[in-house]
Amino acid sequence: MVATRVVKTYGSGDSAVSALRGVSATFARGQFTAIMGPSGSGKSTFLHCLAGLDTVTSGTVVIGDVDLTGLSRTGLAELRRDRLGFVFQSFNLLPILTAEENIRLTARLANRRVEPGWFDTVVNALGLRERLRHRPTELSGGQQQRVAVARALLTRPEVLFADEPTGNLDSRAGAEVLSFLRTAVDEHQQTVVMVTHDPVAAATADRVLFLSDGAIVDELAEPSVDAVHARMRKLEG
């Protein structure tokens, strides 16, 4: 996936906000990238533009051999359904469905066959075995988040986008989710792009991109928690 000079401006005239000012980045297959930066630096906007959930003002986003910015709304919806996965802060679980039904929902809507054993692998790795018959209101925030992660991983998306996937979790549940994202990258060559405020979460990634005021201002490969802390302190002044 390659983003080239992505500009995103909200509004126009005097009230225009430049959320992204020409951001370029390459996300290799099987690479885990964390995106960090101060509040309002454009992290969520960048993730949404990469994932085709928001249109860009100018620039391009290419996934595989498809330029998202040239697709119709339907084409974009199909690409998202067939090749991308999402885990967002608001879990978007359907309240009337059980955890298992929620986990299977995306695959079902996309008419995707789930390989035998993969459902069990995902459910066991995320510790959801005992919760499959429960509805979202009967689950803790951490369990709901894990259901959302399981749902996103079940279709084995080429690229998985995660916005603060550990934001609502205690450190143990957060570590489980991160280790599962890591496994998706290492064993299944999925590409993961994750926005996070948490240096511990960022240190799970292969590299960290730092945004400030709508631009990438720094990059850290093989990040350690301490190194991420230090860069963030520098950015936040």
Ligand SMILES: Nc1ncnc2c1ncn2[C@@H]1O[C@H](COP(=O)(O)OP(=O)(O)OP(=O)(O)O)[C@@H](O)[C@H]1O
């Ligand atoms: N729909 C919108 N309309 C107008 N301005 C927006 C919109 N969404 C975001 N912005 C602005 O764009 C800038 C970047 O926002 P964005 O949410 O991408 O930042 P962020 O780094 O994800 O912040 P946070 O860490 O606080 O979630 C901010 O100035 C924000 O106010």
